[in-house]
Amino acid sequence: MASEDRRRRATVNDVAIEAGVSRGTVSRVLNGKRYVSSEARSAIDAAIAKVGFVPNGAARSLVMQRSQAVGLIVHEPSSLFIEDPNIGSILLGANEALSEADYQMACLIADSSRDITRLSNYLSGGLIDGVIIVSAREGDAITRAVSRLDLPTAFVGHPRDIGNAAYVAIDNQTAAHAITRRLAETGRRRIGMIASALDRDSGADRLAGFTAALGNDFDPALVESVPLYSYRDGQEGMRALLQRAPDIDGVFASSDAVAAGALEVLHLAGRRVPEDIGIVGFDDSSWAMRCDPPLSTVQQPATSLGRAAAEAVLRQIRGEEPLQNAQMLECPIVWRNSA
Amino acid sequence: MASEDRRRRATVNDVAIEAGVSRGTVSRVLNGKRYVSSEARSAIDAAIAKVGFVPNGAARSLVMQRSQAVGLIVHEPSSLFIEDPNIGSILLGANEALSEADYQMACLIADSSRDITRLSNYLSGGLIDGVIIVSAREGDAITRAVSRLDLPTAFVGHPRDIGNAAYVAIDNQTAAHAITRRLAETGRRRIGMIASALDRDSGADRLAGFTAALGNDFDPALVESVPLYSYRDGQEGMRALLQRAPDIDGVFASSDAVAAGALEVLHLAGRRVPEDIGIVGFDDSSWAMRCDPPLSTVQQPATSLGRAAAEAVLRQIRGEEPLQNAQMLECPIVWRNSA
Structure with a gap:
């Protein structure tokens, strides 16, 4: 398929000559316009097939103003x-x-x-x-x-x-508020959050919902901020929280991937989930069911x-x-x- | 951004008028041609900035024959x-x-x-x-x-x-041959394969390599064919093999995702990996390290x-x-x- 082998493409002109009509008529048919006789239309269809014409998309999109x-x-x-x-x-x-x-x-x-x-x-x-x-x-x-x-x-x-x-x-804020409340209702006393992507509306809103849900119980030392909604950042966030607050007993992970990373770190640290620490995610993506135990989470209608x-x-x-x-x-x- | 609000786009004509040059000169500059004085070039650059001209890509790709x-x-x-x-x-x-x-x-x-x-x-x-x-x-x-x-x-x-x-x-065939031999050398006697995507060269070649590697020990009853290189098809393939050949002690899964699905089924069936049954994958993708135990596999340089x-x-x-x-x-x- 080197460029030397490339044959000359059939043009609208070739179609017009083959069909015995004007170029303008061919254009009108190609662009879906009316006012073309059905005889001319059939002749053009046959000519297109015969000369192997492929409409040039750039030319076409110039006329149609559409690329589809x-x-x-x-x-x-x-x-x-x-x-x-x-x-x-x-x-x-x-x-x-x-x-x-x-x-x-x-x-x-x-x-x-x-x-x-x-x-x-x-x-x-x-x-x-x-x-x-x-x-x-x-x-x-x-x-x-x-x-x-x-x-x-x-x-x-x-x-x-x-x-x-x-x-x-x-509504990330309302959803984060709801799942944080639910986590608190399981009796957890020291609830932290692995907050991701605070430069994004979703990340900032989830943190705002978490903060509001805890009210007076909110402790900024229990929030660890990481850059991405990723497995790896979940691991890092959980390690930091465990070190800073060994008595932590609940975590809102800002996405399921983050929760999966956090779970891995909790397993390695010998913390039982949900007995010693409860963890919730966000997304209900394919991660949620693959986690052990399966995640409690917010179902995002992606x-x-x-x-x-x-x-x-x-x-x-x-x-x-x-x-x-x-x-x-x-x-x-x-x-x-x-x- | 409704279409009614759309302002008229600046054209080559607007640029030419603003710069005090011909449309042809503007075209020559836009298309990177030579033979344009540096004065004209600067005037055109300034005019483009002033009128807010954005080259129309369809028109441009018609001239340049390139979309980049x-x-x-x-x-x-x-x-x-x-x-x-x-x-x-x-x-x-x-x-x-x-x-x-x-x-x-x-x-x-x-x-x-x-x-x-x-x-x-x-x-x-x-x-x-x-x-x-x-x-x-x-x-x-x-x-x-x-x-x-x-x-x-x-x-x-x-x-x-x-x-x-x-x-x-x-070379899927050679790679499949090599990993099947390696699996056999761990002392396995009843080695099966979950073969995927036999309508693809990769799938067919991996099966051919597996077959050749086992030689006289090849048993067609130990091959289960599934449509896709997927986790779910790995589960289905492993279930079928376990049912047909409960004494199976080695499996070549045609991809890491297939191996991950197979591992899940083996865990549920109470088979220990690698003690009771050895399993190898193909790809060395992110699945490989997330499996428990981590997969022996072929590293595909994706x-x-x-x-x-x-x-x-x-x-x-x-x-x-x-x-x-x-x-x-x-x-x-x-x-x-x-x-």
Whole structure:
């Protein structure tokens, strides 16, 4: 498939000559316009098949102003793109909804700042018709690039600085409050938290819910902040808490992956779960059931978040009125055996 | 960001008027051509900034014949896209290499047959300059679509029917042979295999290596074939083997995820690993270290596979001679505690 071997592509001209019609007529058919006789239409269809014409997408998207593709940007360290089943489920939900509407999802990873510059060029390139943004931070360069471009956009999550852009989210603060209360009701006295991603609305809101739920019992020494919703950061956070507060008897881990890492450290330290210490997570992702014991956690509707964000973008692409600018989805508690 | 709000985009014309030059001169600068005075160039740069011009990518890619994007197609049930850390590592390796070359990777999932039709349209649309194909089967509709399009392409893996297209792979047969021999040398007498994805070159080759390694000791009743390299299929395969051959004392699981599922079933059945039964996997993915006991397995260089495939596509895009059409990477055995 070296470039020397490449044959000349058939053009609209070739089709027009073969069909015995004008180039304009071929264009009208290709672009789905009316006012073409059915005879001309059949002749053109036959000619397209005969000369092996493939519409040039760049030319086509110039005429149609459409690429029939929607980007999904994951702004995370690329390792997390793989490790976090939650991101995976958002992605699959979006892919389903886009696929049903006959749109191609193009998943784009933004990790380094170099990635972000290149991504901005890609987004401005007319190669996609809209974009779903997962896990943006406040002050995110991608948010700025997208708002400059005025591209149909929906966020999963709700960074404070996205103006009146569409978003789909859960109420992290209320959910964190509820599961912390539930943990306290099991009789725990020294409840800590492994707080992640405080630069993200989700991370900050979960900490706020935890703090509010404990009220006067809140002890800042029992909060350990780690950068990522990751297994490894869960391990580090738990080690730090055990060292600082050996009498800790309850932990709210800010995600299931974080909880899984924390559990591993508790096992190694010889602490029995839930007898000596109760632990709860957040997400109800595939981690939750693989943990031993299975996690009590908050069920995040990740697939539905992806689907709803895709639908919001599709409505904008079609020029339809948005159903509503902000959509908040339910996230019930699922109680199992880890607390 | 509703479509009514959208302001008119600045055009090449606006830039030309602002800079006091012809549209042709603006085009020459935008397309990186020479023969433009440095005064004109500075005036145009200033005008672009002033009118807020963003080059239209579709128009640009029509002129340049480039989108600066490469697709990576994963032809798998979408659930596996998330579950299989191997696919994730291939993806990250490719993303790194493309990013260094300033290409945007657009990851595309092909699950349903509807996805495949839409994907063929996308690929023919000039929206990407090349494509990396992961986990294609023989007779794959995507392989057919890509070869028709004559697009720069590299496969990860080696389906038999890809003609002389570039590919990057490991020698699955030799690796499976080696780890099966190693398992036999631990003194196992009744060695079975959970064989997955026999419609894929990797799956078929791993079974061939296993069969050859056992020679006269090969017993077809000890092979259970399952569709996917997945945890769930590993559970099902192990259940079937235990039922059919309760005296089984060694298992080659065709991937680490399959081995993890098999281990779970062995634990539940009260079989001690490695005392009662030895088990080996394939991939050395993140599953391997999370298993209890950690898996003896074949180290698949997934990141390097992704990187090498990306580099092969980039060479084709640039019209450079391929280094070699087929690249085979090393995959050593990593021996831990599961056998």
